[in-house]
Amino acid sequence: MTAHPISETVASLMPRAKAELTELVAFRSVADPAQFPRSECEAAAGWVADALRAEEFQDVALLDTPDGTQSVYGYLPGPAGAPTVLLYAHYDVQPPLDESAWLSPPFELTERDGRWFGRGAADCKGGFIMHLLALRALKANGGVPVSVKVIAEGSEEQGTGGLERYAEAHPELLAADTIVIGDTGNFRVGLPTVTATLRGMTMLRVQLDTLEGNLHSGQFGGAAPDALAAMIQLLASLRAEDGTTTVDGLTSDARWDGLQYPEGEFRSDAKVLDGVGLVGTGTVADRIWARPAVTVIGIDCPPVVGATPSLQASARAQISLRVPPGQDATEATKLLTAHLESHAPWGARVSVEQVGQGQPFRADITSPAYASMAEAMRLAYPGEEMQSSGLGGSIPLCNTLSALYPEAEILLIGLSEPEAQIHAVNESVSPEELERLSVAEALFLRNYAESKKA
Numbered sequence: 278m279t280a281h282p283i284s285e286t287v288a289s290l291m292p293r294a295k296a297e298l299t300e301l302v303a304f305r306s307v308a309d310p311a312q313f314p315r316s317e318c319e320a321a322a323g324w325v326a327d328a329l330r331a332e333e334f335q336d337v338a339l340l341d342t343p344d345g346t347q348s349v350y351g352y353l354p355g356p357a358g359a360p361t362v363l364l365y366a367h368y369d370v371q372p373p374l375d376e377s378a379w380l381s382p383p384f385e386l387t388e389r390d391g392r393w394f395g396r397g398a399a400d401c402k403g404g405f406i407m408h409l410l411a412l413r414a415l416k417a418n419g420g421v422p423v424s425v426k427v428i429a430e431g432s433e434e435q436g437t438g439g440l441e442r443y444a445e446a447h448p449e450l451l452a453a454d455t456i457v458i459g460d461t462g463n464f465r466v467g468l469p470t471v472t473a474t475l476r477g478m479t480m481l482r483v484q485l486d487t488l489e490g491n492l493h494s495g496q497f498g499g500a501a502p503d504a505l506a507a508m509i510q511l512l513a514s515l516r517a518e519d520g521t522t523t524v525d526g527l528t529s530d531a532r533w534d535g536l537q538y539p540e541g542e543f544r545s546d547a548k549v550l551d552g553v554g555l556v557g558t559g560t561v562a563d564r565i566w567a568r569p570a571v572t573v574i575g576i577d578c579p580p581v582v583g584a585t586p587s588l589q590a591s592a593r594a595q596i597s598l599r600v601p602p603g604q605d606a607t608e609a610t611k612l613l614t615a616h617l618e619s620h621a622p623w624g625a626r627v628s629v630e631q632v633g634q635g636q637p638f639r640a641d642i643t644s645p646a647y648a649s650m651a652e653a654m655r656l657a658y659p660g661e662e663m664q665s666s667g668l669g670g671s672i673p674l675c676n677t678l679s680a681l682y683p684e685a686e687i688l689l690i691g692l693s694e695p696e697a698q699i700h701a702v703n704e705s706v707s708p709e710e711l712e713r714l715s716v717a718e719a720l721f722l723r724n725y726a727e728s729k730k731a
Contacts (some may be wrong), residue, residue, distance in 0.1 A: 281656060283723075286414040291708065294406050294715075295393065298706075300324065301368070301402045302395035308346050308369040308432040318346060318431055321368045325349040325405060325429045334413060334427065342439030346431035353412070355424035362722060363426045363453035363685075365674070366404035367433035370397035371700045373666040374397040391707070392696070394723045398706040399697035404459035405429055407692065410715035422726035426453055430674065431727045433460070435493045436480055436633030441677040447616060448681050454687045454716045455725060456678055457645045457718065458587065461668050462693030464536060466707055469654035469717065472689035473535070473642050474566060477600035478671040480633035481608040483617050485511065486626040488590035501588050505623045506580050508592035514620040515596070520556020522571045524598070525619070526612045529569055531601060533562035536666045542676060546695035566667025569609065570599045571723060594631070599669060602637040635673025644685035647722075649728055653720035657713045688721075690714060 280388045298544050304321035307313040322339055323390060326349050334351030344346055344367070355361075372394050373383035381387035387396040397403070408427060415421045430440045445449050461472040487502040512628060517523045538561040549555065557564040564570070577593040579585070598613050600606045614629045623629045641647075642665050651663040668689070692714065693699045 280383060282418050283414045283719050284716050285416045286668050287410055290413055291712055294410055298403060298406050302386045302397055303384055305384050306369050307372050308435045312372055318369060321432055322347045322349050325368055328409060329427060334657040340443055342443045344432055344437035344439030346439050348431050348440045349429040351427045353421060353425040355421055359423045359726060361424040361426060361691045363428065363456040364408045365382065365449055365456065366408060367401045367427050367430035368405060369431050369434050371434050374702050377528055380703055392705040393708055394705040396704055397667055398704055399692040400699035401460045403692045403706045403711055407459055407711060407715045411471060411718035412721045416591050423722050426451060428665050436635060436673060438673060441674055442526060444677055444681060450676065452682055453685055454530060458672060458687065458689045459691050460672055461689040461699065463710065464664055464666045466696055466710060468664060469658045469661055470666055471647065471650060473640050473665040474602045474667040475638040475672055475675060476669050477606040477635050479598045479600065479606050479613065479638035481596050481613060482593060482630045482632055484591060484593040484628045486591045487619055491590050494586040494588050497588055501543060502623045502625065503588040504592040504625065505589040508594055509621050510622045511617065511620055512573050512594060519558060521558060524571065524613050525616045525659040527569055527609060530578055531567040531603065533560065533567040533667060538562045538662055557649060565669040567601050569601060572597045600637050602639045604637065606636045625686040635671045636676040639673040640687055645684045645728060646688055646725055649724035650688055650721045652724050653717045656720055657717035685731045
């Protein structure tokens with residue numbers, strides 16, 4: 278870090294940031310009442326609201342969104358005539374998965390090997406802390422030069438669209454000149470990166486029914502249609518032998534022009550086992566940033582322990598389809614639904630339910646705000662220049678904000694670099710990245726305010 282006053286201030290605030298992130302990570306704020314009580318998300322939302330009030334935000338509110346969750350809003354007025362910047366993060370998190378596979382409890386922030394481990398540490402509770410650090414650093418060095426709106430979403434990980442629908446119904450609420458989405462990440466630790474594209478997504482549940490009830494596999498197996506076997510065959514139809522996604526009518530051959538992802542680095546980041554090949558064709562960047570990707574994220578079936586020799590009458594699966602820029606998520610949903618309905622074997626009865634959807638997004642990285650961010654990142658990361666990359670994940674709100682505020686510039690930064698292992702066990706955040714990105718955001722806000730005066 279340089280001796281820039283902003284850098285020095287952020288460094289001095291890091292112990293407080295760790296203590297606050299510890300408190301925030303402790304909330305088991307998974308926005309799925311089937312797994313975790315809603316009270317955990319409500320408590321996390323209350324914590325975020327209190328933090329904004331402590332920073333002298335006005336109009337702090339818990340917004341009841343149409344999907345039954347809460348988003349937290351606050352407004353910090355800046356100097357007269359200053360531009361308005363919207364800072365986004367989300368406080369809901371992914372489920373911890375197998376808690377026994379965590380080396381430390383998932384909801385207890387734990388320092389190990391120079392990183393802070395805990396569910397949401399990077400995705401995206403750390404993003405909210407990053408915003409607080411940037412604003413505090415500016416306050417300590419002359420004041421915040423822009424008006425700031427903060428929105429902390431409560432159901433981003435579920436893809437249920439609550440905040441999108443709320444924003445559409447209240448279009449004046451999140452209006453801003455520039456929007457900073459703090460929910461992506463650097464391409465590599467220490468390499469400052471803005472995200473140029475996001476894949477969209479659609480989430481479907483498919484159920485197959487073949488029998489009126491389960492049957493003895495010895496008495497009926499070999500002739501009676503087993504719904505679980507039908508489901509396995511149906512899901513297999515979604516991929517070619519090489520692993521390429523093969524949804525009827527969906528193009529899977531686009532190319533990525535820009536920063537590339539060397540295969541060796543990707544294998545290491547993804548922790549691919551020795552001797553196991555990657556799936557798909559083209560470059561790694563093609564596959565994860567420019568092409569659709571289907572994933573079976575859950576199957577309802579009998580567990581191995583306690584299984585009986587039975588044919589299954591019904592089977593259910595949840596399927597995620599990532600949709601790259603240039604393709605429409607609504608059309609992709611229709612194609613995936615039609616594929617599932619037409620490929621079910623043996624005349625199995627098919628029912629498909631959509632449970633989430635978000636459009637892909639492409640940012641204009643030639644806009645003036647990106648010049649301000651490039652200068653800020655150059656100072657926060659001495660010796661490095663800002664890079665741009667794609668992101669295979671989805672942030673559905675980006676398209677909603679882009680449609681509501683077509684003149685607003687949207688920048689995507691964050692703490693979810695590859696080592697963070699977001700959505701997996703042992704998620705972590707690099708405190709150095711938190712520190713440097715907080716510096717970069719603070720400097721960006723200052724640079725951006727100055728550029729608007731010019």
